[in-house]
Amino acid sequence: MAKDNLPNVSRREFLVRSAALSGGAFLSIGVPPALMSGAAAAAAEPATAAFTPSIWFTMTPDGTTTMHIVKAEMGQHIGTAFAQIIAEELEVPWSKVRLDMPLESVEDFAVYGLAYTVNSGSVTTEFDRIARAGALGRIALTEAGCKLLGAQMANCHAAEGRVIDKASGKSVSYGEILQKVKLDRKFSYPNDFKQVKLKDRSKYKIIGKSVPALDIPAKTNGQAKYGMDVFLPGMAYGALAIPRSRYGAKVQSVDDSAAKSIPGYLKSVTIDDSIGKCTGWVVALAETYPAAVKAARALKITSDPGPHGSLSLDGIMEDFSERLKRPEESAAWVLEGDVDAAMPASEKQLEAQYTSDMVCHATMEPINCVVQHASDDSWHVHIGTQSTSFLRMTLTGYLAKVLNKKPEELKVYVHQYLVGGGFGGKQDYDDALAAAYCVKELGRPVKFIQTRESQFATSFPRTPTLHKLKAGVKNGQLTAMNHDIVCGWMGPRFAVGKQFNNGTDWLQLDSVDGKKADIDQWSIGGSDHWYHVPNHRVRAWNSDKTTWSVQASALRTVSNSYNMFVVESFMDEVAHAAGKDPVEFRLAMLNGKGGNRGIPNTGYPAGTPSDYYMDQLWISLPWPNPDTWPKYESGTVGGALRLANCLKVAAEKAGWGKKLPPNTAMGVALSSAEERQSPTWVAGIAEVTVDPSSGKYRVNKLTIAMDMGLAINPNNIKAQIMGSALWGASQVMSERLTYKNGAIEQTNFHEYQPIRQVDVPQFDIHLIESGRHPVGVGEPASTVVAPAVANAIFRAVGARVRHMPITAEAVLGAMNKKTA
Amino acid sequence: MINLKVNGQSLLSDAPPDTPLLWVLREELRLTGTRYGCGLGLCGSCTVHLNGQAVRSCQINVGDVGAAAITTIEGLHQAGAHPVQKAWVEIQVPQCGYCQSGQIMQAAALLAQNPNPTDKDIIEGMNGNLCRCATYPRIVGAVKRAVQMMKETNHG
Known part of the structure; x- marks a missing residue:
């Protein structure tokens, strides 16, 4: 079945060709014009011929160049970054650049590949490929322009949207070329792609410049379009009744007699949950959204809560403790040297137990979508999503099942809109499945919007975690370290619906000790830090019960968000035990030796995610053969030495070691999120003041130094660092999600409290451009804040809190323990 | 009706x-x-x-x-060019953008009532508006920039 969804792609040629235009259809391939999204339709202008040398951009005869962005625009301004990269090589003036978001369809999947925005990977994985596309476009235009000018190719070059003949001084604009010449240039694929020479970075005019983000103006005047801003004729509204449990509930009966008295109420629909999504969901449909919300609240639903109905957070933590007692059930993630031999040989041993709570994405935009079953029997989803392709594939399979059709008989299109905050929380697609099922039942288009309450109840939280750590210190150095992690693994849960998305196996890695056991990188990553520890072991346990009951999922930086808190807090504990300064102690271990030197220039094929887990995941998808594709430099080049450099910069800028007021101290932490194979190097120093009478603390200042290789847009990178660091501050200070009797307890922002203006610290941000391959900047800074704050609290008042979030009560408790 | x-x-x-x-x-x-x-x-x-x-x-x-x-x-302004909106673009405040209409409306009302806000006034006046992308530092910066723009207009 899955194979039917797979396009057979083997593009041997890279066509550079003018295409005749009809209406606005040139904007993105295959868009049925009547259904073009607002975002895509905006830039339509009359023209005679369009130049679409690649899937990544289209140039019209007035020289306007529209970049087709297949990544979700969710606050990172990825479209602007991609456009800067393409425009730089294509030599178009920035004022001529526009953006659109292509339609996701089975046909275009063959062209664009997988549309999926996660892992801080967009720039890392696409930089090389889109730069080459831009360069080949420039070559084709230069050749054509040269001919028009009657010049020699050797004398011609392109700049600012013009082809210039050095010999005569004459020039012709890209627009004039497109008006006069029918371009039909072929480049071999992948050879010409590989051969094309990219610009020397010293010649960059657009990359590295803080051009204003192209998506920002519309976000200041009400014109920005999100999924719920779509209106279709005859549309009804849907609101979800809060299910009896987070997962596994079975609806037994629905009594809508009270709902029937609400004007505009249409009907209630119990969603088909036979594929294991939307379990226990009942949606109330009405003529208006307020009526749908009222009706959803008025429904009397009897449900069996399912297998987790009596489970609570306490029960999950007990399950974790029990599992830790059974090492035979663990899988190994890191195995260096011999921890069992080295530990007793050390002079001093240290043990600690850490825990972290659940948190959720709580995006300001609750998940929503508009679904339509069009008259031509196609299905259209209007949504802002991180999982564009997987949504389409899964919905195709789901609809086939509930309509009793074959998947290949169905045409499903996903219209991408702006995403009102993603953070990993918009990569599931239950909502679109439910809305589509309602459309099938009602026979009308449906706009489905989660209420804030139903959004919390059905969120996909970060798993709770339990960690046991042990360290052996000899001669003031960390000689042995063991880190045991038990939590809910998200991999198995992601695989729900995998029968519809190419059979992708989300659990592919094997235990490194040769044991026949799977391991889930997304739940363990970050524990494989870059410190040189001669004997180092990380073992992991999956609490299946947790995975399913709370629906564990990926949240900004994924497992780094708790593993960095634990590793970096513990490093300070070890430094303290060894009598060393935390900065000096870390620097001594960041020697870049052995596996910590990074992988020199092996790179990964452009267009595929950079880490090996993702390589395996993507293997069945239509990417070019890795052996024939140009490779880009690995983000790991330089290894731990780059992290050491960040630490030195941050320590110097923060004035590490300077005298501070009473109960005030600095704490330090490092991070190499996102994955070990795709690191962004970050050092963070938090200055914190603690009130010793209450345990309350304030983060005064965050100093952050980040090496992202090449900064595409420095001003935006600073914004991303501030935002993500505040995300980290929010996680350590106040965010906590709890689970009781099978359900998430928090309902709205009075119970779940993200950071607000009054708690914002000062910032001092330093971008380090090491000249290496550019890597992601939207997430990694969030991971250094929690441990840096924890370490600062310890240095300020001697309170070591081994739980995230760090509450005032916990600080006070730890202070009392110290004095007891 | x-x-x-x-x-x-x-x-x-x-x-x-x-x-x-x-x-x-x-x-x-x-x-x-x-x-x-x-x-x-x-x-x-x-x-x-x-x-x-x-x-x-x-x-x-x-x-x-x-x-x-x-x-x-x-x-707020027929051309989307209220000083607060202009400052929001100049300071490059929005990330995902979803909360920003509310932030801008809050800031515009704040400045209409208090054309010379202190940092504390701004922080407290904007504290009720959540931003999950945490564009908070730039929101404060943009409100201050809008104050400046409004003064320039008044004196210009």
């Missing part, structure tokens, strides 16, 4: 009087720049002006608006 004064226009709504103004603006009048975030007045995404005062449109029933003048983000 309820007669509403929205962005200087007289508009009719046939929503029941207990309908939150937010949904009338968004779904009936299609002024979608006003955003739904929480429905309880906790996040500020739905902020509009009622006779110049910043209010949470999810907390006001359409039947209670009466003759009050409603201003949404679409009506």
